[in-house]
Amino acid sequence: METDWDWSRGETLLRVNDPADWDAAYERGERGLGTAAIGLAFNCPLADASPRIVRAMRLADHGQRGFAYTAAGTAARVNGELTPELYAALRAEGHGGFARNAVDDTLDHVPFRRLPLWFKWRAVASKVQDKLKTWQLEATYAAADARKAIRRRRSF
Numbered sequence: 001m002e003t004d005w006d007w008s009r010g011e012t013l014l015r016v017n018d019p020a021d022w023d024a025a026y027e028r029g030e031r032g033l034g035t036a037a038i039g040l041a042f043n044c045p046l047a048d049a050s051p052r053i054v055r056a057m058r059l060a061d062h063g064q065r066g067f068a069y070t071a072a073g074t075a076a077r078v079n080g081e082l083t084p085e086l087y088a089a090l091r092a093e094g095h096g097g098f099a100r101n102a103v104d105d106t107l108d109h110v111p112f113r114r115l116p117l118w119f120k121w122r123a124v125a126s127k128v129q130d131k132l133k134t135w136q137l138e139a140t141y142a143a144a145d146a147r148k149a150i151r152r153r154r155s156f
Helices: 019-028 033-043 046-056 062-079 084-093 097-109 117-154
Strands: none
Touching: 019 033, 019 046, 033 046, 033 062, 046 062, 046 084, 062 084, 062 097, 084 097, 084 117, 097 117
């Protein structure tokens, strides 16, 4: 257990590996708690890191709150699953704002069968939106190619 973390500059916080250190820093009101939550996501079991990540998602500092959502996405990448509390926190934030990348990481790295219902719907909706955008782009490119062909034909 390292107790001399650099909370003011945040340079060593990605190596935080003891939830007790994070809890003590939270009680002291230290800066860099979101960054340290990423460290917990990398270095601790999910069950230990999850409550701290959820608490970091409620921090007043917008930057550190964003790092907390990054920690949730990191936890999904590292563990291939999330806790019900993390799923609930991501769902509450929605698929925009801070949670956008964390939700995308969850959809990419957690098997579909393990996702809660809202995330399954989000995955299906995301695929449908991607397909619609693909069709729109294909139609746009086809129209542009048709215009070019007509212009070339008129120039002869």
